[in-house]
Amino acid sequence: MTVYRIDLGYDGGGFRGYARNAGVRSVQEVIEGALAMMCGADVPTVVAGRTDAGVHARTQVISFEWDGPIDPARLTRSLDGMVGPEIVIRAVTAASSEFSARFSATGRTYKYFIDDSPSPDPLRRGWVWHVPEVLDVDAMNLAAAAFVGEHDFASLCRAAEGRSTIRLVGSAVWSREADLLVFTVAATSFCHQMVRSMVALCVDAGRGRVAAGTVPAIIAARDRNAARGVAPPHGLVLWDVEF
């Protein structure tokens, strides 16, 4: 068996998330469907970052094992043609036999895009959350600083029975890039809805509805009710995966 790696990106707007889920359109279903057509058999895949419904990926990585003949350059072109234009297949390459997109990934970086000007930009409405109220970036950075380090993020994650909510966040920073406000957060991995919960909390700090200094206590509470809901999915992009 040879392990193959697929580098791809997608506009998540038209999908009910990355992961296959009966009865709904998922990125995984579209890609595995195309792979099955090319290979003539079902080809199970694993993924670096399971994005939620409506969340995008600039960079996503999946891997699969296959023992038949594959021309990676040709498979790249064929898959790309079958799954586009919402999904872009950048490259299919042969990887080492131990490679797993899921378990070999050592870090994930997400970005979240906000426009806090009075009117939204219709061309970017698919991946920018419009918040028509000028946000205080200093307060948002003060809030975000509390995320850095190893914490139990139970307050900021959708609970999953029996799964740890302890995560190691390497960096979490808000910056103004051109006319957008961008949150860049890197961690070894994230639990469910964690980035969108962080964004909602920071935006409330930026609006003055939450004092940034209370964020450590919100985290320490390990109680989902202590937080501030979740930001909408369409502003979130899986930006990079490290191996």
Added chain:
Amino acid sequence: MTVYRIDLGYDGGGFRGYARNAGVRSVQEVIEGALAMMCGADVPTVVAGRTDAGVHARTQVISFEWDGPIDPARLTRSLDGMVGPEIVIRAVTAASSEFSARFSATGRTYKYFIDDSPSPDPLRRGWVWHVPEVLDVDAMNLAAAAFVGEHDFASLCRAAEGRSTIRLVGSAVWSREADLLVFTVAATSFCHQMVRSMVALCVDAGRGRVAAGTVPAIIAARDRNAARGVAPPHGLVLWDVEF
């Protein structure tokens, strides 16, 4: 009669152009339809820049006359709610009695966005032309320099019986902005398909298929067949209108 000005923007991807045209969906039809609902009568409008099918506007301006009572702030919100999210109404304001979005406009600026990296970005596919070949920006700027000044642009315009193709171009520059290649061109006005013809010619110069030094002769030929077709509409954005 009071003259009102509407500042708006739109994603042109779902419209067959700005101008009303029987049997197809146009930006003008959607806006005039909403205005007619609000005013209880047909309200003819004029526009600063008639964009083609699939072309976007970050900034567009229209004007209309009306003698009934209008609360501009309320009309802004109502119209915006009726025409969104592809069209964004930024402001409705009372203008001077001589104001015309078409005839008072003294300059129009367009931008054209190109991504010349190997793979397209699926999130920006609606407003960026993907050219999978690294382009020579210096050659493109050499080509673009020939557009500046007053010329008969018959080689670069779709012919319209009895209408002049002489235009005054103030500036025409290509620049790399983050990972995109951006053409910014300003003129008092443009004739039909002029910017997209300019872009096609510059891209062929950037690919080395046309020598940038031949552009003055292509313009001087005043012959549409001397040029290089048109770039696709979706990369083009009406960026600004001066009054």
